[in-house]
Amino acid sequence: MAQLLGFTGQPLRERLRPLAQEAYQRAPSYIGNIVRASEHVAPDLLRAIAWRAHGYQRHSRLRQQKARHRYTIEEIPSFLPKEWFDTNFAELMHRMNGPDTRLAYSLRRASSLQLTQFITGETWPSCAPQIGIPPGYATKLLASIGKRLNRAGL
Numbered sequence: 508m509a510q511l512l513g514f515t516g517q518p519l520r521e522r523l524r525p526l527a528q529e530a531y532q533r534a535p536s537y538i539g540n541i542v543r544a545s546e547h548v549a550p551d552l553l554r555a556i557a558w559r560a561h562g563y564q565r566h567s568r569l570r571q572q573k574a575r576h577r578y579t580i581e582e583i584p585s586f587l588p589k590e591w592f593d594t595n596f597a598e599l600m601h602r603m604n605g606p607d608t609r610l611a612y613s614l615r616r617a618s619s620l621q622l623t624q625f626i627t628g629e630t631w632p633s634c635a636p637q638i639g640i641p642p643g644y645a646t647k648l649l650a651s652i653g654k655r656l657n658r659a660g661l
Contacts, residue, residue: 583622585639586615603659610655617652620645 592615603610623634635645 578622578626580623580626580634580637583619583626583638585619586612587618589615592618603655613648613652613655616640616644617648620648 592611596611596614596618599614600607600611619638620631620635620640623638624631627634627637631645631649632642635642
């Protein structure tokens with residue numbers, strides 16, 4: 508490597524510094540090219556360069572990677588089963604100021620919507636009809652659950 512850089516007795520670090528600075532200055536245009544070709548680039552690479560791409564306003568939003576799973580929307584009920592919910596959400600219910608029938612009902616619906624969102628990558632109102640929930644209800648549910656979670660500090 509030293510021969511490629513024309514070794515003249517200077518420390519290697521000092522010789523590489525100008526090359527590294529030039530590469531750094533040219534990086535925004537290179538990253539812009541990567542982001543523009545994002546349909547052919549792995550989502551993990553896009554996440555890794557996000558700070559550079561967003562720092563130079565090259566791409567307004569990162570593409571989110573869909574989870575790799577084997578479930579389908581048809582397997583998601585409109586309500587999570589009560590027994591399963593009680594077992595897995597007991598701590599959350601306790602942290603949200605104890606048992607509340609209406610809250611449990613809302614969380615069972617919201618959990619189904621969230622599972623559907625994981626599969627489709629869409630918003631709650633967009634994926635709600637796919638599991639038999641009206642889109643308007645999904646919007647209101649998101650707002651009400653969000654307020655309760657904020658009050659509980661979650």
